[in-house]
Amino acid sequence: MTGVAVRRIREDEWRRVRRLRIEAVSDPDAGIAFLSTPDQERAHDDAFWQQRTADNATGDAAAQFVAVAGDEWIGTATVLVYPLGATDYMGRTVWTSRADVVGVYVRADHRGSGVIDALLDAAADWAAGLGLRQINLDVHVDNARAQAAYRRNGFVPTGETVTSAHGTEAVMTRTL
Ligand SMILES: CC(C)(COP(=O)(O)OP(=O)(O)OC[C@H]1O[C@@H](n2cnc3c(N)ncnc32)[C@H](O)[C@@H]1OP(=O)(O)O)[C@@H](O)C(=O)NCCC(=O)NCCS
Numbered sequence: 702m703t704g705v706a707v708r709r710i711r712e713d714e715w716r717r718v719r720r721l722r723i724e725a726v727s728d729p730d731a732g733i734a735f736l737s738t739p740d741q742e743r744a745h746d747d748a749f750w751q752q753r754t755a756d757n758a759t760g761d762a763a764a765q766f767v768a769v770a771g772d773e774w775i776g777t778a779t780v781l782v783y784p785l786g787a788t789d790y791m792g793r794t795v796w797t798s799r800a801d802v803v804g805v806y807v808r809a810d811h812r813g814s815g816v817i818d819a820l821l822d823a824a825a826d827w828a829a830g831l832g833l834r835q836i837n838l839d840v841h842v843d844n845a846r847a848q849a850a851y852r853r854n855g856f857v858p859t860g861e862t863v864t865s866a867h868g869t870e871a872v873m874t875r876t877l
């Protein structure tokens with residue numbers, strides 16, 4: 702992962718956030734990775750991206766991290782924080798306050814280089830810094846590559862599953 706730095710996004714970077722999201726949901730594996738399509742993402746107006754970027758750049762409710770090589774954004778992961786009693790992005794009630802990792806993506810020509818490890822560590826460190834003890838994610842049962850990367854990074858299946866618009870997702874968790 703030489704020459705790659707991972708950092709939180711900045712509020713003024715909403716155009717890059719939008720570009721990377723559209724790139725991610727255009728990936729050949731997007732059908733087992735993301736719940737939206739390029740057309741859905743392109744339909745959002747500038748105000749949507751400005752608000753999302755501001756929300757993920759500052760504060761303790763959410764944070765988006767990017768992996769940067771030179772001036773290129775080559776990967777991303779976002780953490781969403783749920784207090785007790787909240788409803789998560791899949792509509793589940795949250796019984797123990799926790800963080801979820803969503804929107805995980807590494808550009809194809811940088812896969813297998815450890816970028817995902819650095820992104821997940823940044824996500825975990827940030828959540829731990831908030832005093833959280835657990836970080837979860839949902840991964841499609843057919844997304845074997847993502848599951849292997851998550852296992853290598855300390856995520857274990859909880860045995861729970863959730864049904865999304867794209868099929869069955871397994872819940873994995875990492876203790877912080
Ligand atoms: C998921 C993703 C972020 C993982 O990053 P990555 O750089 O590809 O991950 P790595 O190469 O470090 O690790 C992948 C693991 O899967 C293994 N693997 C590779 N291809 C595989 C396949 N077809 N089936 C099963 N395992 C596979 C690799 O051997 C490696 O496991 P190992 O560390 O035990 O050897 C990246 O592939 C990606 O962006 N995919 C598209 C979007 C996506 O699926 N996002 C996740 C949504 S939950």
